[in-house]
Amino acid sequence: MQFESLQNLWRRAIGPFKEFGAMAGALYAADQVLRRLSPQVGIYVYELMVQPIGGKKLLSANLAKNLTFAEIGRSDPAIDLMPARPEIKRARFDQGAICLGVFRREKLIGYAWFCFNTYEEDEVRCTYALAVPDQSVFDFDFYILPEHRMGIGFLAVWHGANEYLRARDVRYTFSRLTRFNVASRRAHAHLGWKCVGKALFFQAYRVELMLATLAPFIFLSWSGKSRPRLRLWPDKLRAQDVGQAGDMR
């Protein structure tokens, strides 16, 4: 019995290292320990990704035929189906974000939020600024209602988002992924994302320390008035575009 408990403890201890690798596993373990000490202390590890808005349709015409895509406004009843807290949703609209809903036979199956120019991170103090704003958006809170998750839901929402963004000449969408969200990383991998930067935030009560691979690299903030600004460039995908064009010649 005691041996089994030790085995379980061992499995739990090495699990994050096996799943995330040595460095991210250590950060995950440290975060778990810190959060037990105080819920106001923790570590956030983000990867900043860019994804192409391609010309290829993600769903075949027959699968897309009953799908519709529409912006959801702040007073739309569909807003109440979203699990985020009301004040969070209000703050998103206040910063100019757009919520795109995807519906099948007029029933909401999922949605995604987009910001143009900048996105104010809501977990930590940080502003993401799009370096090529006329061709880029920042997407966040990509959500599929539970009953549609193991079917067409994920692709349907991305299909709708691609159509919507392509019609507005957007070529790149940026997002912030939590390093420990393995499912989200796998899902985005299908859509051709590239990592454009990494950021780590150590949060202790009102103090936040950011370490990032993008300028300003290190930033210490102790109030909502000071927040780092990370500029996001789509260069990795642009290099790929140039390479592909070269291959076709």
Add this chain to the structure above:
Amino acid sequence: MNDETELLTKYIRTETGYAGDINPDEDLLKVGILDSFSIVSLAMFAQEQFGVEFEGEEMVRENLSKLSALVALIRQKQSSAGK
């Protein structure tokens, strides 16, 4: 193994790089060989290969996560289309 299962298995191996055994009655989502994106990609591949068209409502776990279930759906579509 029937022709449909063989072709779908080959597609899964190419797309995922998975080299182990694939049991047609195994839930491929549960064992982690496929995910919610790749099961729909697999269904779209099946549409092209076998000349069938699925409805959005048929794109559910029960029909897609096991090769035997997907093959049954393909055959049902083919027989209703008189193929």
